[in-house]
Each structure stands twice: as structure tokens, then as C-alpha cells.
Amino acid sequence: xDFVQVSEEEGDEPxxxxxxxxxxxxxxxxxxxxxxxxxxxxxxxxxxxVRGVRSNEGRLFPPSVDSGWGEYIYFCVFPKENKxxxxxxxxxSTAKTKRIETRLRCxxxxxxxxxxxxxxxxxxEYFESYGEVLMAQIKKDVKSGQSKGFGFVRxxxxxxxxxxxxxxxxxxxRWCEVKVPNSKVMHTHIQVYYVIKLIKIVLQGVxxxxxxxxxxxxxxxxxxxxxxxxxxxxxxxxxxxxxxRPFRAFSFVTFFDPDVAQSLCGEDxxxxxxxxxVSNAAPKAEQSRSHQGQNYNYSxxxxxxxxxxxxxxxxMTSHPGRSGHxxxxxxxxxxxxxxxxxxxxxxxNNVNYGGRKGSNNPNNSGPGGMIKVDNSSCNDQQNGCAxxxxxxxxxxxxxxxxxxxxxxx
DNA sequence: GTTGAGCGTT
Numbered sequence: 579x580d581f582v583q584v585s586e587e588e589g590d591e592p593x594x595x596x597x598x599x600x601x602x603x604x605x606x607x608x609x610x611x612x613x614x615x616x617x618x619x620x621x622x623x624x625x626x627x628v629r630g631v632r633s634n635e636g637r638l639f640p641p642s643v644d645s646g647w648g649e650y651i652y653f654c655v656f657p658k659e660n661k662x663x664x665x666x667x668x669x670x671s672t673a674k675t676k677r678i679e680t681r682l683r684c685x686x687x688x689x690x691x692x693x694x695x696x697x698x699x700x701x702x703e704y705f706e707s708y709g710e711v712l713m714a715q716i717k718k719d720v721k722s723g724q725s726k727g728f729g730f731v732r733x734x735x736x737x738x739x740x741x742x743x744x745x746x747x748x749x750x751x752r753w754c755e756v757k758v759p760n761s762k763v764m765h766t767h768i769q770v771y772y773v774i775k776l777i778k779i780v781l782q783g784v785x786x787x788x789x790x791x792x793x794x795x796x797x798x799x800x801x802x803x804x805x806x807x808x809x810x811x812x813x814x815x816x817x818x819x820x821x822x823r824p825f826r827a828f829s830f831v832t833f834f835d836p837d838v839a840q841s842l843c844g845e846d847x848x849x850x851x852x853x854x855x856v857s858n859a860a861p862k863a864e865q866s867r868s869h870q871g872q873n874y875n876y877s878x879x880x881x882x883x884x885x886x887x888x889x890x891x892x893x894m895t896s897h898p899g900r901s902g903h904x905x906x907x908x909x910x911x912x913x914x915x916x917x918x919x920x921x922x923x924x925x926x927n928n929v930n931y932g933g934r935k936g937s938n939n940p941n942n943s944g945p946g947g948m949i950k951v952d953n954s955s956c957n958d959q960q961n962g963c964a965x966x967x968x969x970x971x972x973x974x975x976x977x978x979x980x981x982x983x984x985x986x987x
Numbered sequence: 988g989t990t991g992a993g994c995g996t997t
Contacts, residue, residue, distance in 0.1 A: 793996075796996050826997085827997095828996050846995095
């Protein structure tokens with residue numbers, strides 16, 4: 579058997595990884611020792627340049643057909659983080675995973691304590707001294723049109739946003755407060771990445787595909803289906819747009835590629851000067867609480883039922899099924915509310931998502947790798963992690979949802 | 988016509 583010498587970084591002590599019979603090295607073999615890695619490179623002796631190793635469908639190929647991996651010491655390639663050149667280029671980015679992983683960018687900011695007389699124009703005018711203002715809006719009473727005394731503003735650069743957040747603001751004669759809105763706290767958090775992963779685990783676990791449809795909130799009547807289609811087409815092919823009538827301030831956009839849909843979830847987008855919010859097209863927790871099981875119709879035309887309803891709230895549990903596999907149950911059906919209730923953390927460590935460093939578990943890699951759900955420490959009733967509860971209602975398939983090694987993205 | 992802590996959408 580051929581071994582390949584690999585170190586995490588150039589100059590580090592290498593370890594030997596076994597190659598396959600055909601001479602290739604499995605990416606999974608590499609990732610077992612170097613969680614989060616996505617490829618290999620090596621220093622070419624002649625040119626002194628670093629060369630990349632060919633990679634295809636989970637296999638890494640030796641540089642030479644004849645001499646195989648040779649005596650080179652290879653070092654790992656990890657996904658680049660925060661590679662985006664500037665916040666302003668966000669909308670042009672086509673790298674889906676980058677969109678998910680890089681969340682250090684502008685969000686809508688709430689402006690509290692505005693004078694009643696302040697208009698969207700004067701609000702914009704005030705904040706333009708800090709930088710480009712992409713959106714400025716005042717929340718008003720729908721009937722009277724009177725300002726509610728607060729609004730939202732969105733900047734074009736993260737610098738401007740930071741300056742605004744660290745200053746006091748005298749707007750139209752009144753001291754106002756500018757903050758990141760409550761509902762944004764979670765969305766600015768990197769763990770949205772893992773929420774998406776969890777959604778995928780569950781959906782894949784029951785044999786259904788990841789939803790292609792997203793919910794678009796905060797729409798105005800001015801935004802029609804053509805506007806939505808045109809705007810969202812830059813992220814991927816839009817297969818359907820649905821705007822409920824009569825007007826209800828939201829709509830649904832369906833993409834051909836579910837990954838595109840998921841990559842947009844949690845984001846704010848400005849369409850015709852209006853900040854809309856994209857989120858998972860899941861029904862609200864209250865509406866999904868049914869012993870009959872709830873049908874979730876996604877673009878695939880498939881639907882699945884969830885029951886195992888617990889009146890205490892929405893919880894996720896993980897517990898053993900037959901043949902030693904683990905099953906993930908989400909009680910109540912709304913992941914985002916569950917994450918919100920848990921403050922974005924998994925209280926029981928029953929879902930492990932270690933980074934690429936400091937993880938000793940070969941089944942447990944960081945972003946871009948695999949995620950392991952384990953019930954070994956899952957016995958905390960208070961946090962909703964109760965072993966031995968009923969699981970999915972997917973009785974016909976009888977399948978266990980093995981999520982020990984689930985690949986994503 | 989008033990007011991002064993909050994938090995935009997299923």
C-alpha cells in the first residue's frame with residue numbers, strides 16, 4: 579500500500595495517509611486527519627512554486643501517473659474565509675458557500691427615538707454624512723401615515739455601519755439611538771451556517787430534498803412578481819414567484835437549485851428601495867402544531883409529515899434508532915425558533931460542529947465537511963433533549979435517519 | 988390634533 583506524506587501546513591511534521599488501490603487519496607481520508615481541509619498542494623522542486631493536487635469527486639490524484647505521489651510532502655488546503663474583496667461586491671458574488679460563511683457585512687440598522695416629523699428623506703440625508711445609504715425607511719401607522727418614531731437604515735459599507743453604531747445621533751433636533759435590530763442578532767451570527775446544515779440533515783434524513791422555496795418578508799405592494807424574479811435571478815434560476823392576494827407583505831420565490839435558496843436564507847435584500855428579508859419558507863411554529871402532521875409542500879411536489887408534538891415548545895432531540903444509528907427529531911417543526919430559544923447554542927453538545935483545528939473526532943469536521951449528531955451525552959430533559967422519544971412519522975419508509983456522516987454543500 | 992419604549996415578515 580502506498581502512503582502519502584501530508585502536513586497541515588508547509589514545514590509541519592507530516593503524517594502518512596494511505597492511498598487507495600488505484601493510487602488516489604480519498605478526500606475523506608485526508609479530512610479524517612485534517613478536518614475542514616478541501617485539498618492538497620505541494621512545493622515543486624524545480625520551479626519552487628506551489629502546485630495544487632488534482633481533485634475530482636472526492637478523490638485526490640497523484641501528480642504523476644508513473645511515480646505516483648513520489649517523495650513530496652504535501653500540505654493541506656483549507657477553504658478561504660472572508661475572501662470577499664468588499665462588502666459592496668456581495669450582490670455579485672456567485673460563490674454560494676462564501677455567501678453562507680461570510681456574514682461580516684452590512685445589516686439593516688434600527689433607528690430608535692426619531693422625531694415624529696422626521697421623513698425618510700431627512701433620515702437619509704442625515705446618515706449620508708457617514709457613507710452611502712442604500713435604504714432609509716420610517717415605520718408608519720398604516721392608516722394615518724404618522725411616523726411610529728423609529729425606522730431602519732442600511733449602509734453600503736461596513737465601515738460606515740460601524741461608525742454609525744459607535745456614535746450618538748442628533749436627528750432633526752432629537753437624540754436617537756441606532757442599534758442592530760434584535761431579530762438580526764442571530765442572522766449576523768455564523769451559526770446560521772449550522773442551522774442550514776441541520777435543516778439539511780433532517781430533510782435528507784427523511785428522504786426529502788432541501789426546499790427550493792424561500793419566504794420573502796417585508797414586501798411592499800410596489801414589488802411585483804417580475805421585480806422579484808428579475809432581482810433573484812442573479813443568484814440562480816427562479817422557477818416560480820408567488821405573491822398572495824390580497825396583499826400580505828410577503829411572497830415566495832422558488833429556485834431551481836435548493837442550495838441557492840438556502841444560501842439566501844437569513845439575508846436582507848434591497849428591492850426597489852425596500853429592505854426585504856429572505857427566510858426559510860416554513861410555516862410558523864403555531865401553525866405547524868398539529869397531531870395530524872403537517873404537510874410541507876416544497877417545489878419537488880413531495881411532502882412530509884411531522885408529528886411527535888410536544889406542547890412545551892420546539893425542541894430537537896437525537897436518539898438511537900435500530901442498528902445503532904441515531905435519529906434526529908425536531909419537535910414542533912421550526913428550527914429557527916428552536917435555535918432562537920437556545921440562543922444559537924446547542925446546550926447538550928449533542929450536535930458537534932468543531933472547527934478544523936482542535937477537533938479530535940474524525941467524524942467531526944468543520945465547515946464544508948461533515949457533521950456528527952450523537953446522543954451519547956443527550957439526557958437533559960430541560961433542554962428538550964430526551965432520549966427514547968418517538969421520532970419521525972415517516973412510517974412507510976421505516977428508514978432510520980443516519981446522520982453520523984452527512985455531507986453538505 | 989395626543990405619544991417616547993420598542994424591533995420589520997408567514
